[in-house]
Amino acid sequence: MALTGLEIYKSLPKTNCKQCGLPTCLAFAMKVAAGQAGLDQCPPLDPKARAALEEASAPPQQLVKIGAGERAIELGQETSLYRHEGKFQHPTAIAICVNDSLASTAIEERGRQIASLKFERLGATLKVDMAAVFNVSGQPRGFVEAARAASRASRKALALVSANVESLRAAGEALREERPLLWLMDAAAAGAKAFDMAKELGLPICLQAPGFDALVASSEAARAAGLKEFMLAPGPMKAKAALEFLSQSRRAAIVKKFRPMGYPIAMLATGGDSAQTLVEACWYVLKYAALVVVDTTRPEEILGILTSRQDIYTDPQKPALVDSTLHTVGNPGTDAPVLVTTNFALSYYSVESEVEASRVPSFILPVDTEGQSVLTAWAADKFNGKIIAKALKESGVESRVGHRKVVIPGYVAVISASLNEESGWEVLVGPKEASGLVPYLKSQWKP
Amino acid sequence: MHTQDTAQTWASAVNTVTIGATAAQGGTRGRTVAIGGAKCIPWLAYEGEVGHAPAIAIEIWDAGAEEWPAELTRHYEGVLNDPGAWAKRAAEFGTDLICLRLMGTHPDMANRGADDAVAAVKAVLRAVDLPLVVMGCGVDEKDNVVLPRCCQAAAGENCLFGNVRDKNYRTLVAACLADGHKLIAESPLDVNIAKQVNILAHDVGYPLENIVIYPTTGALGYGLEYAYSIMERGRLAGLGGDALLRQPVMADIGIEAWRAKEAYAPEETLPGLGPAERRGPLWETLTATNHLPAGAELLVLRHPQAVANVRRAIEELAGASSEQ
Numbered sequence: 031m032a033l034t035g036l037e038i039y040k041s042l043p044k045t046n047c048k049q050c051g052l053p054t055c056l057a058f059a060m061k062v063a064a065g066q067a068g069l070d071q072c073p074p075l076d077p078k079a080r081a082a083l084e085e086a087s088a089p090p091q092q093l094v095k096i097g098a099g100e101r102a103i104e105l106g107q108e109t110s111l112y113r114h115e116g117k118f119q120h121p122t123a124i125a126i127c128v129n130d131s132l133a134s135t136a137i138e139e140r141g142r143q144i145a146s147l148k149f150e151r152l153g154a155t156l157k158v159d160m161a162a163v164f165n166v167s168g169q170p171r172g173f174v175e176a177a178r179a180a181s182r183a184s185r186k187a188l189a190l191v192s193a194n195v196e197s198l199r200a201a202g203e204a205l206r207e208e209r210p211l212l213w214l215m216d217a218a219a220a221g222a223k224a225f226d227m228a229k230e231l232g233l234p235i236c237l238q239a240p241g242f243d244a245l246v247a248s249s250e251a252a253r254a255a256g257l258k259e260f261m262l263a264p265g266p267m268k269a270k271a272a273l274e275f276l277s278q279s280r281r282a283a284i285v286k287k288f289r290p291m292g293y294p295i296a297m298l299a300t301g302g303d304s305a306q307t308l309v310e311a312c313w314y315v316l317k318y319a320a321l322v323v324v325d326t327t328r329p330e331e332i333l334g335i336l337t338s339r340q341d342i343y344t345d346p347q348k349p350a351l352v353d354s355t356l357h358t359v360g361n362p363g364t365d366a367p368v369l370v371t372t373n374f375a376l377s378y379y380s381v382e383s384e385v386e387a388s389r390v391p392s393f394i395l396p397v398d399t400e401g402q403s404v405l406t407a408w409a410a411d412k413f414n415g416k417i418i419a420k421a422l423k424e425s426g427v428e429s430r431v432g433h434r435k436v437v438i439p440g441y442v443a444v445i446s447a448s449l450n451e452e453s454g455w456e457v458l459v460g461p462k463e464a465s466g467l468v469p470y471l472k473s474q475w476k477p
Numbered sequence: 478m479h480t481q482d483t484a485q486t487w488a489s490a491v492n493t494v495t496i497g498a499t500a501a502q503g504g505t506r507g508r509t510v511a512i513g514g515a516k517c518i519p520w521l522a523y524e525g526e527v528g529h530a531p532a533i534a535i536e537i538w539d540a541g542a543e544e545w546p547a548e549l550t551r552h553y554e555g556v557l558n559d560p561g562a563w564a565k566r567a568a569e570f571g572t573d574l575i576c577l578r579l580m581g582t583h584p585d586m587a588n589r590g591a592d593d594a595v596a597a598v599k600a601v602l603r604a605v606d607l608p609l610v611v612m613g614c615g616v617d618e619k620d621n622v623v624l625p626r627c628c629q630a631a632a633g634e635n636c637l638f639g640n641v642r643d644k645n646y647r648t649l650v651a652a653c654l655a656d657g658h659k660l661i662a663e664s665p666l667d668v669n670i671a672k673q674v675n676i677l678a679h680d681v682g683y684p685l686e687n688i689v690i691y692p693t694t695g696a697l698g699y700g701l702e703y704a705y706s707i708m709e710r711g712r713l714a715g716l717g718g719d720a721l722l723r724q725p726v727m728a729d730i731g732i733e734a735w736r737a738k739e740a741y742a743p744e745e746t747l748p749g750l751g752p753a754e755r756r757g758p759l760w761e762t763l764t765a766t767n768h769l770p771a772g773a774e775l776l777v778l779r780h781p782q783a784v785a786n787v788r789r790a791i792e793e794l795a796g797a798s799s800e801q
């Protein structure tokens with residue numbers, strides 16, 4: 031947990047020497063507590079006191095950085111058990127596995143498929159984060175080549191997964207600049223050798239051991255060896271045991287402040303039955319996994335996982351809003367339809383995507399309802415004739431179209447008369463659901 | 478540190494609600510279905526009893542289902558206007574309960590009357606011996622005319638009737654009390670309103686132990702997280718001892734999931750998102766299974782493949798079927 035300024039102050043030299051750029055040690059302590067300065071800015075601080083302070087002020091879960099440049103991702107540093115208690119911080123990384131024993135053409139093909147999995151939803155681009163190269167061959171040589179090919183074709187950050195420390199060292203060295211995650215499948219067997227390798231290469235490592243107790247032992251050994259940036263993986267598990275493990279490790283880290291479990295968790299969802307494995311991958315995303323490896327490139331399955339992640343990592347304190355200015359789809363002319371909805375992102379994007387599907391160039395005006403959906407806003411009197419009339423006027427749409435016809439959502443047909451009265455526009459009642467917009471725009475709409 | 482050190486202890490458990498009545502219990506059902514009973518955060522068996530396995534109800538309509546997406550209707554060809562035959566088909570797909578939604582009574586749809594609705598309820602009860610959920614069309618004035626008649630027609634069968642809301646509860650609560658049915662209490666993603674509806678029903682004499690709450694459901698990608706968090710909050714409070722949030726939870730999955738274009742749209746309109754016959758059922762499956770870790774106990778589903786997938790997922794968690 032974060033320390034207070036006074037707690038930090040107690041361990042400072044208290045000489046007010048100003049080398050930190052601040053007038054007093056107390057002022058410096060306050061800055062550190064606020065996260066605006068680091069302890070390294072106080073040169074006279076005793077290294078031992080500094081280490082103790084850093085340990086005490088560390089967040090309950092370690093931050094792990096994987097990948098470089100545009101492929102970089104950050105995992106961990108989560109602070110809550112439930113979204114309503116605090117936003118989940120770093121969206122679960124989704125990795126697709128690549129088998130290093132395949133022919134290089136097959137590896138490249140897999141990499142290209144991984145790169146192609148990209149979806150637009152609610153104004154965001156959803157994509158896979160990583161390629162996880164598995165050292166199925168057991169040999170360092172094929173592993174290095176496969177990792178290179180997977181990186182080239184997928185353009186993703188890499189997880190290099192092997193039980194063989196030599197394989198990990200070889201691939202880690204070859205791709206060091208890309209900052210791959212070294213995933214050690216048998217952490218207990220590899221022991222200190224693996225920790226030395228991770229430290230030498232300066233790369234993050236994922237320690238796999240079977241279950242909670244074995245992971246605590248591995249984590250304690252890694253911490254004793256001075257390793258900082260690592261993750262923990264329980265290995266293959268049945269779904270129910272996996273969900274229990276995920277809750278246990280999260281609670282140990284965040285509620286119990288148990289340092290050895292204060293690391294992001296990596297999960298495998300690579301079983302055979304495709305629907306059930308997909309269900310499990312989503313459960314792990316919802317329940318605390320920082321990284322999930324899957325073995326599918328089917329777009330509908332990856333879309334399901336990425337959408338689950340988008341849902342659960344939404345900030346619960348902030349309603350998702352869109353700009354309440356006039357939006358256009360296609361190149362609407364003066365006879366294009368004008369549709370109104372609310373500025374709640376889900377409402378707006380449901381309408382926008384259907385209008386796009388209809389291929390009828392249109393104007394969409396998301397009225398400012400403070401992020402409430404159509405029915406909720408209507409019930410709260412934030413989506414009434416007066417407010418919509420005002421929004422129409424202020425949007426400037428009057429100068430963009432020749433007609434005066436506005437389409438409202440079918441659920442609020444009751445506001446037709448008042449909107450007509452307030453705005454002078456003819457009010458057309460559109461379909462209730464966004465799904466009805468394609469037939470409506472194609473066959474019913476007339477300027 | 479042992480894993481057990483991370484377990485929470487709870488003052489209370491989720492209520493168990495049993496739906497259906499066998500001949501011995503004064504009904505005609507072949508079996509009953511119980512939901513609820515958990516004494517832990519969903520699926521953390523190391524913390525306490527997980528309770529009954531979640532139950533699946535396949536949703537059928539009395540009329541008007543022709544408008545459902547083609548990927549759904551192709552599995553119910555020939556039975557869409559025959560609730561009895563549709564219920565039989567649903568039973569073949571392996572459901573625990575039938576959920577009859579009386580959309581045919583909706584004034585904007587077929588606007589059928591109470592007699593027709595009663596006939597549909599009776600047809601389902603005759604056709605299958607599964608416990609029954611009956612939902613109105615959602616228009617208060619209509620539901621208040623139709624549902625009491627249906628309650629009466631199914632007296633003794635211990636059905637689950639819904640939905641009551643804070644603005645409309647008296648009529649259906651009274652009918653369920655008179656004819657011995659369980660009740661669905663709906664609230665719009667709001668824990669306080671969920672409690673309020675329970676209080677209202679309780680104040681006119683309805684036992685809190687017979688209520689299933691419906692805190693509203695969100696489709697994957699369309700507000701699922703709102704429902705998820707409301708359910709988590711409600712469950713934490715219920716386990717913590719709040720008698721007004723101790724009720725098992727229904728998730729109305731099919732109707733929400735199939736509103737999503739990712740579920741219903743054919744491949745031509747969503748290129749690159751996979752074949753519709755896989756994508757639709759998967760969207761419904763994940764909408765359902767993503768509600769399980771938040772505490773959903775009764776899942777209303779539509780597509781047979783989603784039913785099979787969700788059944789498999791429940792078995793993975795609970796290890797057994799929900800039959801008594």
Ligand code: SF4
Nearest residue numbers: 046047048050055072
């Ligand atoms: S550098 Fe350190 S010792 Fe000097 S004033 Fe700043 S905090 Fe105090």
